[in-house]
Amino acid sequence: MFGPYHGRMNTPASALLLVNQRAYKMPAQPTVVVCVDGCEPDYLAQAVAAGRMPWLQRTLADGVALRADCALPSFTNPNNLSIVTGVPPEVHGISGNYFLDRTSGQAVMMNDPQWLRCPTLLAEASRAGLVVAVVTAKDKLRTLLGHGLQGICFSAECADAARLATHGIADVLDLVGRPLPSVYSAELSEFVFAAGVRLMQTRRPDLMYLSTTDYVQHKHAPGTPQANDFYAMLDGYMAQLEALGCVIALTADHGMHAKTRMDGTPQVIYLTDWLHDFLQRDDARVILPITDPYVVHHGALGSFATLYLPADVSANAVCEALRQEPGIDSALPRDLAAGTLQLPADRIGDVVVLADRFTVLGTTPAAHDLSGLDAPLRSHGGRGEQTVPLIVNRPAPLLDRKRRWRNFDVFDVALNYAQ
Amino acid sequence: MFGPYHGRMNTPASALLLVNQRAYKMPAQPTVVVCVDGCEPDYLAQAVAAGRMPWLQRTLADGVALRADCALPSFTNPNNLSIVTGVPPEVHGISGNYFLDRTSGQAVMMNDPQWLRCPTLLAEASRAGLVVAVVTAKDKLRTLLGHGLQGICFSAECADAARLATHGIADVLDLVGRPLPSVYSAELSEFVFAAGVRLMQTRRPDLMYLSTTDYVQHKHAPGTPQANDFYAMLDGYMAQLEALGCVIALTADHGMHAKTRMDGTPQVIYLTDWLHDFLQRDDARVILPITDPYVVHHGALGSFATLYLPADVSANAVCEALRQEPGIDSALPRDLAAGTLQLPADRIGDVVVLADRFTVLGTTPAAHDLSGLDAPLRSHGGRGEQTVPLIVNRPAPLLDRKRRWRNFDVFDVALNYAQ
Numbered sequence: 001m002f003g004p005y006h007g008r009m010n011t012p013a014s015a016l017l018l019v020n021q022r023a024y025k026m027p028a029q030p031t032v033v034v035c036v037d038g039c040e041p042d043y044l045a046q047a048v049a050a051g052r053m054p055w056l057q058r059t060l061a062d063g064v065a066l067r068a069d070c071a072l073p074s075f076t077n078p079n080n081l082s083i084v085t086g087v088p089p090e091v092h093g094i095s096g097n098y099f100l101d102r103t104s105g106q107a108v109m110m111n112d113p114q115w116l117r118c119p120t121l122l123a124e125a126s127r128a129g130l131v132v133a134v135v136t137a138k139d140k141l142r143t144l145l146g147h148g149l150q151g152i153c154f155s156a157e158c159a160d161a162a163r164l165a166t167h168g169i170a171d172v173l174d175l176v177g178r179p180l181p182s183v184y185s186a187e188l189s190e191f192v193f194a195a196g197v198r199l200m201q202t203r204r205p206d207l208m209y210l211s212t213t214d215y216v217q218h219k220h221a222p223g224t225p226q227a228n229d230f231y232a233m234l235d236g237y238m239a240q241l242e243a244l245g246c247v248i249a250l251t252a253d254h255g256m257h258a259k260t261r262m263d264g265t266p267q268v269i270y271l272t273d274w275l276h277d278f279l280q281r282d283d284a285r286v287i288l289p290i291t292d293p294y295v296v297h298h299g300a301l302g303s304f305a306t307l308y309l310p311a312d313v314s315a316n317a318v319c320e321a322l323r324q325e326p327g328i329d330s331a332l333p334r335d336l337a338a339g340t341l342q343l344p345a346d347r348i349g350d351v352v353v354l355a356d357r358f359t360v361l362g363t364t365p366a367a368h369d370l371s372g373l374d375a376p377l378r379s380h381g382g383r384g385e386q387t388v389p390l391i392v393n394r395p396a397p398l399l400d401r402k403r404r405w406r407n408f409d410v411f412d413v414a415l416n417y418a419q
Numbered sequence: 420m421f422g423p424y425h426g427r428m429n430t431p432a433s434a435l436l437l438v439n440q441r442a443y444k445m446p447a448q449p450t451v452v453v454c455v456d457g458c459e460p461d462y463l464a465q466a467v468a469a470g471r472m473p474w475l476q477r478t479l480a481d482g483v484a485l486r487a488d489c490a491l492p493s494f495t496n497p498n499n500l501s502i503v504t505g506v507p508p509e510v511h512g513i514s515g516n517y518f519l520d521r522t523s524g525q526a527v528m529m530n531d532p533q534w535l536r537c538p539t540l541l542a543e544a545s546r547a548g549l550v551v552a553v554v555t556a557k558d559k560l561r562t563l564l565g566h567g568l569q570g571i572c573f574s575a576e577c578a579d580a581a582r583l584a585t586h587g588i589a590d591v592l593d594l595v596g597r598p599l600p601s602v603y604s605a606e607l608s609e610f611v612f613a614a615g616v617r618l619m620q621t622r623r624p625d626l627m628y629l630s631t632t633d634y635v636q637h638k639h640a641p642g643t644p645q646a647n648d649f650y651a652m653l654d655g656y657m658a659q660l661e662a663l664g665c666v667i668a669l670t671a672d673h674g675m676h677a678k679t680r681m682d683g684t685p686q687v688i689y690l691t692d693w694l695h696d697f698l699q700r701d702d703a704r705v706i707l708p709i710t711d712p713y714v715v716h717h718g719a720l721g722s723f724a725t726l727y728l729p730a731d732v733s734a735n736a737v738c739e740a741l742r743q744e745p746g747i748d749s750a751l752p753r754d755l756a757a758g759t760l761q762l763p764a765d766r767i768g769d770v771v772v773l774a775d776r777f778t779v780l781g782t783t784p785a786a787h788d789l790s791g792l793d794a795p796l797r798s799h800g801g802r803g804e805q806t807v808p809l810i811v812n813r814p815a816p817l818l819d820r821k822r823r824w825r826n827f828d829v830f831d832v833a834l835n836y837a838q
Contacts, residue, residue: 041681041777042677042679044681044682045677045679045680045681045682045683045795046640046677046683046795048681048682048683049679049682049683049794049795050683056681056682057682060680060681060682061682065680065681065682067681067745067777221465221640221641221642222640222677223640223643223795224642224643258461258464258465258641260461260464260468261464261479261484262460262463262464262467262475262479262484262486262808262810263463263464263467263468263475263476263479263480263484264464264465264467264468264469324821325821326485326486326820326821358460358486358806375468376464376465376468376642387777389681391681401745402743402744402745
């Protein structure tokens, strides 16, 4: 699908960066793309209405203010990779944190670049001679986002481990002037923004990608004091980047919804148990691609799952039965799921299951430690969390406001349309 | 569609009430159906999780705890009438507050019983000899809900105007022991509950219907202190009714969502202006069936509209163009809308328009007074606000939990399934 050449086209009239069959103009000013993890658009609306985001209020009036659809599953890794490649998971291959290797029967973690099927725009820009910097909240994303990148790439989580040879930078804590944050904190995201501002002040990268964590969004609804405090903090850093002359484009990996029964407890469909009851056998496997080493704030419960069925079990029969279950948004056999949801057919199971806006999917009750949940569950993964902001602090009069924008169009909008 | 006989079937074995082709058992205990206006299920989840609804927490554990779909449009009058008739607007005829009389060109208000096309369960129960009481928050619903009723029927708004001859009761303020509430207040709904408890203590009706107002829900999101206070108040009255031996069934007319741009201002598609631009003429009419005399809290902005087009304009062409607009969930020509959304074809226009969960529909900016909005707009009317609670304080082991329940099944569940 991809030609042999990626990178800068040095034509006299215009220098274009060609990545994954998309063309990008070279940045005229430093361009910062921010992925605000879990940023359901209502977080912004409530914080602006409360007077907590003066930068954003000006930006929405003067710049680009679109809602866009994220890639499915509405999870962090697939969407961060879509944003930095400009293509859906069908092309880049990262369909979640895990898939099942049928040969070995092992769940395989996809946070290693070997699973990435195309170059990132960040890597290609660095190969074309641009100064590129990436700061991510959690270290799990760093190796994927930094793949092939000749530049700066580190996580807030392991900021103290950044070395020149491996991360393109050292002494990050000194640079940022903040202590190493806890992985479960609002400060982890604040560290990303603070680092971005210090990098822009000291290195002035041509392209910078900042990616936060949704610790706050998993716990606090739009308009709550804690959410508004987070977005006020974000707003202040964006204003600093703007004062430094940056084009800023802001989007999100996914939205966020309360996922509870009416009694406030998590609304879970346990699919391993369901399959046991339906099939009367135990050799089907459930993969929850939200699962990762950091599950305290959501207990590995999201609204997307994929099922690996024994060869003699009909995927259509399983789908049909699942669709009768209250809380199931859709259940699709592999090819239909791959085709309609833009997923890589070889990294999903025989069935893809999406839960509705109230519901999450689990394996068995014993496999989910919910003891860390100190507030009603909020999570994501399905279509209900697909709408995200797509905001740029520059006008873009040539933009077609009626087309379906995707969060992975954000570099296109920032580099090709922003004026 | 309806046979000549409605009412009690006095058979020796079982007394059944037949209304609109549905059969209901006679209440063995006093049965109270509560319609909590604008009760998005998350209001309950957050209030229970905050420890503010001990009655509901017990009830959800021991009784019926379903989510159900309301009728469309997800507005107050169509759904209150669906609940008390057991049928969708297609049958009872009340498709909103207004429709357009094409002959006169006038918008006709549908709050008069002449527009109601079938009897209510409340009226038929009273004809069958049951003691029936209805308390509604706003007076606009009273005449519709009370149509044909031989019993008590009054509104909190005009509680001081209740007379024995016309309302089946007098001296309501003395009975309730509370002052006449403001029409824009949480107290208007509290008066409904307080009156319900006093009626149960003093008259012990066989059937009671209580219907509140969504003043709080239009202003305050789930989990906010104001919302939790409202639901704590509700919980206390439900506990009192339960202590009086009542079967209590709780549902809602519709949900509620924030309907704002990312800057916190209302996200409105002005359809009169849109039709002017698209058709280049001004003889199409937009009817917003949410419009009523009480619009301070939503400015007559909801997510449902119906368009009356000149005879030479293609409804399909208008629908196709509308579907391209960001924020439009669906645009359907009359027959398709009537058939799929269960609407009365002669009380909708040539096109039915539904907006998405972020968006409301208006006519022109000048026609909507938004000066009363002191918080980011929250509203309803579309499919995004269709999910509502269906809760009963009794177990119902024979209930099929997998079927699609509707809010207008609430009397069926309460009378036929609750044990």
